[in-house]
Amino acid sequence: MDINFIEKQYADIVQVSGSVDALTASVLSDYLSLKINQDHTNLVLDLSEVEFMSSAGLRSVLAALKECRNKGGDLLIAGAQPGVEKVLKMSGFTSILKIFPDSENALASFSA
Numbered sequence: 786m787d788i789n790f791i792e793k794q795y796a797d798i799v800q801v802s803g804s805v806d807a808l809t810a811s812v813l814s815d816y817l818s819l820k821i822n823q824d825h826t827n828l829v830l831d832l833s834e835v836e837f838m839s840s841a842g843l844r845s846v847l848a849a850l851k852e853c854r855n856k857g858g859d860l861l862i863a864g865a866q867p868g869v870e871k872v873l874k875m876s877g878f879t880s881i882l883k884i885f886p887d888s889e890n891a892l893a894s895f896s897a
Contacts, residue, residue, distance in 0.1 A: 788816050795895040796827035796861075798888050802834030805842030813842065817849035826858025829891040833864030838872055850882055863891040 786803035799820065805813055820828070830846065832838070850860045862884040865873060873879060885891040 786812065788813065790820065792825075793892055796829055796892055797825045798829045798831050798863075798892070800831040800834065800888075804837040804839075805835055805845065806837060806839040807841045810839070810841035810845045814845040814848055817845065818852060821849065821852045821856060821858075824856075826853050826856040827895055828853060828858070828860045829863050829885075829888050829895075830860060831863045831888045832866065832869055833887070835869055836866060838869045840876075843872070843876055843878065846878070846882075859895075861885060861891040861894065863888040 786801065786805060786809040789800040791798040791800065797820070799817065801813065803809065817828070828849070853860045860882060862873065862882060864887050865884060870884065873884065883894065885894065
């Protein structure tokens with residue numbers, strides 16, 4: 786798994802690639818928590834390069850979402866591949882966070 790961070794005006798993009806599973810989810814959790822604690826509380830989690838996400842990955846996303854919202858921000862999902870989007874829907878994540886087709890649309894929702 787690789788993680789890239791891109792600072793933008795209204796929100797920042799966290800690009801993730803590879804698999805987010807039991808072996809890598811803690812790395813993602815730690816990274817997101819670090820960025821949130823550095824006051825990057827409006828985040829777009831770009832999953833366009835993630836081919837697999839396990840329940841451990843879902844827990845990482847949920848923890849980051851809670852951290853962002855507790856600090857007055859939000860976390861949005863962008864570009865989830867069909868398999869990952871299916872997991873997000875089946876686990877009920879679509880009722881607690883917004884999913885966008887790409888990072889540009891997610892960023893636009895922060896600036897609106």
